[in-house]
Amino acid sequence: MASTERVRTLGRVWRSLALLYALLIFLSWPCAVAGKKKLYIGALFPMSGGWPGGQACLPAAQMALDLVNNRTDILPDYELELIHYDSMCDPGEATKLLYDLLYTEPIKIVLMPGCSSVSTLVAEAARMWNLIVFSYGSSSPALSNRQRFPTFFRTHPSATLHNPTRVRLFQKWGWTKIATIQQTTEVFTSTLDDLEERVKEAGIEISVRQSFLTDPAVAVKNLKRQDARIIVGLFYETEARKVFCEVFKEKLYGKKYVWFLIGWYADNWFKIKDPAINCTVENMTEAVEGHVTTEIVMLNPETVRGASNLTSQEFLAQLMSRLGGKNPEETGGFQEAPLAYDAVWALALALNKTVAPLRAKGWTLEDFNYNNKEITAEIYRALNTSSFEGVSGHVVFDAQGSRMAWTLIEQLQGGSYKKIGYYDSTKGNLSWYGNDKWIGKRNQYIQNSQPYLNNMTAVGCVLALAAVFPLGIDGLHVHRSQFPVVCQFRLWLLGLGFSLAYGSMFTKIWWVHTVFTKKDEKKEKRKHLEPWKLYATVAVLLAIDVLSLLIWQIVDPLHITVEKFTKEAPKEDLDVLIQPLLEHCSSEKMNTWLGVVYGYKGLLLLLGIFLAYETKSISTEKINDHRAVGMAIYNVAVSLTAGYFYICSTKRPHSVIRRLITRGEWQSEQQDTLKTGSSNNNDEEKSRQLERENRELQKIIQEKEERVTELRNQLAERQALRSRRRPSVQNQNSVSSSRAEPPSYSPTTDKQSLPASFSNSSNLYQDEGKLSRNNCHNSRLPLLYK
Structure with a gap:
């Protein structure tokens, strides 16, 4: 009992001392x-x-x-x-x-x-x-x-810390041309100068650069006039309201435009009533929807106690208490x-x-x-x-006294800002949440157009163009054992290239036809085709080609075929003949295989032309390249048709060999041919020889006829000269007789009075005429000459 009382007494003493100590501190604090x-x-x-x-x-x-x-x-x-x-x-x-x-x-x-x-x-x-x-x-x-x-x-931090983040976002979204509008103050001018240097290094162009002092109306109109789409805005909060009021009036917002703003405005800056503008809150809300802001990270996202022994959330709670219940969104500088x-x-x-x-x-x-x-x-x-x-x-702080920090990326979605990522410019790291949203599903347009199908088209075109190299290889530079491999390689390149290039275009135009020409009975939304089906279609077309080419190569492989042509005549200074040989790849049932391949691809081409014609009047933003695809299919059809006629009308051997044959080899070949009873080549050689003789004789006859005509003219002139010297009666008789007689008549009574040169010419003509007729008879000229 005594011990209990002692404990209670000690407790009362300690409490009294504590109260006395607190009282002393309280009284000494003012001092x-x-x-x-x-x-x-x-x-x-x-x-x-x-x-x-x-x-x-x-x-x-x-x-x-x-x-x-x-x-x-x-x-x-x-x-x-x-x-x-x-x-x-x-x-x-x-x-x-x-x-x-x-x-x-x-x-x-x-x-x-x-x-x-x-x-x-x-x-x-x-x-x-x-x-x-x-x-x-x-x-x-x-x-x-x-x-x-x-x-x-x-x-x-310096405003230039926003620029690496902006450039990184431009690169992420694949934008290569931007526009800027700034308030004419030093902070924004220097920031824009730094941005211009950075985008230039990144291969991005600033196509439009507008500025204003107090009224942004003209600058905004110039942005629209010059078709600005990706716009970086640098101005204070009050000027931002003026800018976006003009943006609403000029309709410079929506799915075609993206605005980048500074992130340190109040969260509801566009809802604050401002007598300097004549736009309603609804107008401003509509104009600013979807814009992106870059903002320095100003509140520690981690729960740590720093030098002040407060976490960031505790700081915000105490600040809200000091603000007396004011709305943070309406309080300037809250961020x-x-x-x-x-x-x-x-x-x-x-x-x-x-x-x-x-x-x-x-x-x-x-x-x-x-x-x-x-x-x-x-x-x-x-x-x-x-x-x-x-x-x-x-x-x-850095050497210039500026704070170093991360950058927060936000987007206005449904009237409130949402975090979409962070960027550390010191390390170049972009932390992306992937929750960015765009008016009218901007990214969905690109996705619907299936860019991977376009990539397949490009790969197919490259394969088809690569077939030019095996097609153009000279046979002299390819070993005989490697010749079928080159031919097979050419066949595979052309087949697979066509399947990839045309197949991807055919698949896209088929999808457009399926989605936009078939009407549902309940008039609900049009049918949606999953992307994997498109790629599966291309894969099926490619598999058909692979299977057919593989069967062809196994069942009836290509091999070298040699085709001989008619021997060429020997040259004047060479005692040889030339034997042209054509080496090309072929198989036993070449025409059958080509018919199968061409028939299958021809039907596919006709079907593609039909689908392109059916969808020519369809206009949709979801697939804005389907008309170009249809035109490409038409071009493929025209090109293949032209190529078919060209191949049918011309013959381009893969490898032509001209073999020299000596006279002895030729004679032995002729004897062998006669022994075997095959004289086709001999008859052809004789025929060509007779044709050459015929052409030579025709030249000789033409020359002699020209000479005869010349001599007849000379004879007529001499007869006319001699008749003038005779009596008039004889003159008349001779003239009448000369007129009655044909020009080629030569009287025998006057033969001795003709000049010696003319007589010799006449004799020469008669002898050569006889010789010419004899030669024609001996060379069987009447049978050839027409």
Whole structure:
């Protein structure tokens, strides 16, 4: 009993001591806080304007300051206090506020601007006052210039971090031509310059580049006029509403267009009523549907406790409590709030890291002024080596003071943003969820057109064209044993090439005919044909060819066939004859096999022509290449028909051998031929010899006839000259008699009075005439000459 009372007494004593200790801490806390030295941070939070990010970023920064000031392990002798103004994201307003911050007590140890246009102004001027500038919402690539902004850091990554992600998406979806529209500010101009360099390296063209200052109407009209389809938009949130109001008016949205926007707008930015536009919420919702955003990962997706001892979800819960129940989608800067929170923690940790080095040099943080470069240098070194886990992820800075992070890819689906992937630009890794959706099933069009069938067509054409090589091989360069192999190889290339090339086209046109010409009795949706059936059809056509060629090769293989032609006449200077030989591949039942193959392929070709004719009037977006397929089938038919007539009207031997035969071999062959009773070749040689003699005799006769005509003319002229010298009566008689007589008459009484040359010519003519007639008789000319 006594022991129990003792225990109770000790318990009451311990509780009394605990209450006394708590009371002492409570009473001493104001004194401890009052004893801390204050460090002032000058901040510009845009509560309104183009990007009202201060609406959520200011509460997040104040949350961080409260936690830092309550920590005893971080700046235990100091208290951070925030002096902030509303910059309205306007450089002009920010200039006036910067003047107030610099020339109004107390001295600020760090400046924290918000949007990029204000950060550019503040960071460029701060170097004159030896001030560190730390931004939570600036994405301008120009701010990465260490020569121009030597003391600038930011937890918001550079906007150029979006560009590798955009290029990767262009490549993923196979887009090679894009367009851009930008607001004329430095942040977007420098971002677009960087994008232009990256797409050029990737082989992508920027075909249209539009910009605007305040009114995007003209720029949007130019986009439509120049047929822009893949459009990258770079502008602030308020300008985004103006742009998409014009987009709705110009109908520059829907299944034909894809928009890429910046992802740091409020989630319902297109639903916010804006007096600057005359479009309804429904209009805006319709215009922005399906657009893709790239956004820096600003909230740690993992459940880890960082430097603030809060997880990202706990941070969001506390931020919602501070916002007093405001809708996050209607609160500007809600997505960037983790960056503002981590920016304060990065500053606090860096300042805490400088306490010891400064103390070693005889300095303290409260000794900071605008002329003290040593303290600024220590703060710079501490920030440059920062590395900690924040609510926005791992916080680390590159050599230009910019945050390095992943990129989140989202798409607006049904009025809300859905995550479709992540991209790590440092490693080039794309993590894809595969839940992207497109208006009108854009990817389904490509799938319905069956691109793999087009690939089969290309492969078949390549095989058919490859048959040119075995077809054109000279037989002199192929060994006799390899000759059938070459012929068989040619046959297989042509057969399989036709089956793949024409079979895939035939399958596609057959599918179009099946789906779009057959009507269901209940008038329901048209029949859908599974893709595997298409590929199975091509496989069946290919199997038929393989089977038929295999049976042909086994049952009746090709072998060399030699065909002799008529020997050619010997040349004048050679004592040889030429024996042409034709070597080609053939089989015992060649015509039968060719008839089977040609008949099967001919029927298939006729059926394809019929299907192409039946579907010529079908118009569908699902298969926008079926008319081209039908035209290709017509072309195949015309080409094969023309090739058939060409082959039938010409003869192109695969290998022709011209064998030289000596005179002795020829005579022995003639004797052998006579002995065997075969004289066909001999008769042909005699016939050709007689024809040559006939042609030579015709030439001689023609020459003699021309000579006779010439001599007759000379004779007539001489007779006319002699008749003038005689008496008139004789003249008349001779003239009448000469006119009555034929031109070839030669009077015998005047033969001695003719010139010697003429007499000799006449004798020569008579002798040659006799010789000519004798020669004709001896060479059997009357039988040949006509």
